[in-house]
Amino acid sequence: MTSPPATILIVDDEIQNHKLLEVLLRHEGYLTLSAANGEEALALIAQRAPDLILLDIVMPGMDGYQVASILKANPATSNIPIIMLTAQIDRSARLTGLNAGVEEFLTKPVDGAELRLRVRNLLRLKEFGDFLQNHSRILEQQVQARTAALTAEIAERKHAEKRFHTLFEFAPDAVVMIDQLGIIALVNRQAETVFGYQRDELLGQRLEILMPEAFRLAHADLRQGFLKNAMPRAMGLDRSDLLGLRKDGTVFPVDISLSPMESENGIMVAAAVRDMTELKRKEEALRGYATRLRELSHRLRTVEETERRAISRELHDRIGQELSTLGLILGSLGAKLPRESLRAVHKPLQDMQGLLKSMVANVRDVMAELRPPVLDDYGLLAALRQLVTEFAKRSGIAAEMSGVELLPRLPSIVETAMYRISQEALNNIVKHAQAKKVEISLYTAPDRVVLDITDDGIGFDANETPPDQQHWGLITMRERAEAVGVVFHLESATGAGTRIVLEAERAAT
Numbered sequence: 270m271t272s273p274p275a276t277i278l279i280v281d282d283e284i285q286n287h288k289l290l291e292v293l294l295r296h297e298g299y300l301t302l303s304a305a306n307g308e309e310a311l312a313l314i315a316q317r318a319p320d321l322i323l324l325d326i327v328m329p330g331m332d333g334y335q336v337a338s339i340l341k342a343n344p345a346t347s348n349i350p351i352i353m354l355t356a357q358i359d360r361s362a363r364l365t366g367l368n369a370g371v372e373e374f375l376t377k378p379v380d381g382a383e384l385r386l387r388v389r390n391l392l393r394l395k396e397f398g399d400f401l402q403n404h405s406r407i408l409e410q411q412v413q414a415r416t417a418a419l420t421a422e423i424a425e426r427k428h429a430e431k432r433f434h435t436l437f438e439f440a441p442d443a444v445v446m447i448d449q450l451g452i453i454a455l456v457n458r459q460a461e462t463v464f465g466y467q468r469d470e471l472l473g474q475r476l477e478i479l480m481p482e483a484f485r486l487a488h489a490d491l492r493q494g495f496l497k498n499a500m501p502r503a504m505g506l507d508r509s510d511l512l513g514l515r516k517d518g519t520v521f522p523v524d525i526s527l528s529p530m531e532s533e534n535g536i537m538v539a540a541a542v543r544d545m546t547e548l549k550r551k552e553e554a555l556r557g558y559a560t561r562l563r564e565l566s567h568r569l570r571t572v573e574e575t576e577r578r579a580i581s582r583e584l585h586d587r588i589g590q591e592l593s594t595l596g597l598i599l600g601s602l603g604a605k606l607p608r609e610s611l612r613a614v615h616k617p618l619q620d621m622q623g624l625l626k627s628m629v630a631n632v633r634d635v636m637a638e639l640r641p642p643v644l645d646d647y648g649l650l651a652a653l654r655q656l657v658t659e660f661a662k663r664s665g666i667a668a669e670m671s672g673v674e675l676l677p678r679l680p681s682i683v684e685t686a687m688y689r690i691s692q693e694a695l696n697n698i699v700k701h702a703q704a705k706k707v708e709i710s711l712y713t714a715p716d717r718v719v720l721d722i723t724d725d726g727i728g729f730d731a732n733e734t735p736p737d738q739q740h741w742g743l744i745t746m747r748e749r750a751e752a753v754g755v756v757f758h759l760e761s762a763t764g765a766g767t768r769i770v771l772e773a774e775r776a777a778t
């Protein structure tokens with residue numbers, strides 16, 4: 270790389286000297302500037318700093334020493350090398366020059382070769398000095414920039430630390446931070462509240478003091494295991510056996526999630542502990558409500574069945590009996606009347622008998638609807654056969670019933686539940702399925718009785734609950750089954766028909 274030619278300022282009041290120096294220097298390829306006295310030289314330098322100055326001592330006005338002192342005292346010009354031109358070998362002049370900061374001396378008249386060498390050496394030195402200065406300036410800038418960045422980083426860290434601390438301190442969960450040995454290093458306010466300790470009582474203690482005694486031994490191993498593969502995870506999901514121990518000795522259910530954290534002392538683990546007492550209590554209360562509701566609906570159905578059976582029996586025993594008696598009376602009435610009178614009442618008497626017959630049939634229908642006597646008298650298979658025959662007649666859908674007699678019979682409540690579920694399933698087929706065919710089969714396996722009702726209709730997505738709440742059939746079927754220990758399966762898919770399977774346990778035969 271060729272650097273631009275150096276600029277040399279000649280400061281001399283003697284024209285002859287001046288010219289000579291100019292010629293010598295230009296010959297060497299340098300650029301030259303001229304000043305006839307000190308003031309002019311300083312003005313020129315202020316405008317444009319040369320790379321080197323040749324400075325005469327004796328000049329009108331300011332002398333060379335003064336000029337040199339001013340230049341060397343100013344940091345902007347102090348690194349410009351100065352060669353002082355002395356008239357003779359004058360020790361005191363040189364000392365004064367050196368004192369003013371002058372770098373070199375040349376004796377007048379100037380020797381060309383010496384001038385060349387001195388100028389070249391000094392320029393090299395200056396170049397090197399400039400390089401060093403430049404380099405150190407760059408370094409300084411870099412140091413400054415890095416220092417500023419570090420200061421900003423430290424400020425940001427402090428800020429983050431403060432944020433973390435606030436978050437940690439006011440977290441809604443109790444947070445306990447432990448080191449690799451399981452010693453508590455940090456706790457937040459909620460930890461004090463939840464466990465009933467003062468902060469100082471916890472710091473430095475083993476984590477195990479916060480759990481019931483029975484858990485402590487196993488916990489050390491669990492902790493080691495966690496550290497070997499430290500990843501954030503929740504401990505409490507699907508677990509109801511996680512318990513915390515308060516200072517007052519009370520035990521309470523907790524949910525715990527663990528987060529490993531790097532620190533200068535190795536991995537620390539933050540355990541966020543949530544007191545689940547209230548949630549568990551609500552869960553239990555909800556479960557209790559659900560159970561009571563289920564029991565209530567079961568009881569309602571039992572009462573309903575009993576009432577139906579009672580009304581059906583009343584109809585049979587009272588109305589049925591009396592209608593039969595009425596029939597007998599009407600029949601004997603004809604025989605008892607004289608012929609002339611009989612002719613007059615023959616028609617109304619016949620009408621009455623017809624009406625009585627239809628009343629008997631109606632009463633029987635109502636009885637069957639309330640509670641088919643065949644279910645009580647002949648059992649599930651017979652009752653289902655009657656139901657399926659009625660269904661096919663009423664709906665026009667082909668229905669096939671196959672089955673075996675169950676001996677011994679199932680308990681009455683199970684028979685009733687299976688019969689009512691079948692009724693509901695057949696109602697749904699009429700209402701929704703658009704089926705061509707229904708197959709109903711009742712069969713036995715060694716320890717079970719299975720009832721299968723399959724239609725070939727449009728089916729539906731069994732996972733999708735209908736948007737409105739007006740669908741009780743399927744819910745009731747399932748409830749009915751489960752209330753008497755019968756397993757209820759439903760299989761259905763759009764376009765693929767619907768199948769309902771009931772499985773009742775029975776003693777192995």
Ligand SMILES: Nc1ncnc2c1ncn2[C@@H]1O[C@H](COP(=O)(O)OP(=O)(O)OP(=O)(O)O)[C@@H](O)[C@H]1O
Pocket residue numbers: 697698700701702703724726727728729735739740741742743744766767
């Ligand atoms: N066999 C079936 N074929 C096709 N769709 C069915 C069948 N059974 C039930 N569904 C569908 O499932 C829904 C829910 O049935 P569910 O018996 O619970 O209620 P519902 O019959 O609509 O009303 P409810 O029985 O309370 O009078 C029905 O609306 C219907 O869309």
Ligand SMILES: [Mg+2]
Pocket residue numbers: 693696697741742743
């Ligand atoms: Mg229904």
